[in-house]
Amino acid sequence: VIGTPTAERIRSVFQRYVELVTAGDFEAVAALYAEHATVEDPIGTPIHRGRDAIRAFYEASAGSVSVELEGAVRVVGREAACAMVARPKNADGVRIETLDTMTFDDAGQITSMRAYWSPDTIHTE
């Protein structure tokens, strides 16, 4: 399909996403998103709408956790999902098992993200 971002491109965005969140580079994280993107993190909390709101969300949270992909990114067309593990930097041994679903536009920017984590998915190692 003309304009659809490649699976390779989408996988690379997931990898950059976890690296930039871990580094606390909230400006670069926000730049992965399209102008009118939405973020629901975790699911059930108020949705952040637009890149400015998204930047503010990551400014408040990025850098506090080390995040890694768990297993392969599953890409289907303009959508993709991957399990992740997040470890708070200030809480030794705490492991948050999360999973993000994302949608993408023609340019390979994220148009929506939803994060599957809750008190139920937080464990102590």
Place this chain on the structure above:
Amino acid sequence: VIGTPTAERIRSVFQRYVELVTAGDFEAVAALYAEHATVEDPIGTPIHRGRDAIRAFYEASAGSVSVELEGAVRVVGREAACAMVARPKNADGVRIETLDTMTFDDAGQITSMRAYWSPDTIHTE
């Protein structure tokens, strides 16, 4: 929240789901779904609406693959997601990396399922 199925209940549905799909028990798979549930498997293909259409879908496909959960089920409220690996029984060494998102009703029945897999996520071991 009153009526919300427990995380333990939702995790058990995921586990039963992969076991029943592997066994080819399409009637029991269909019974995991609510009467007016929807299935989009894989994402981008026509949506199966209602338990009868869902039963017909699994009748045509269940039993042809061995499916296992990969990693922990991530549960947040009435929603959950988990990576999975499916191996076609008639194709040695083929590994389909998939991932299902599901929503649930009060009774713990599945109200919607979407599957993240594509030619991009099929590999030969």
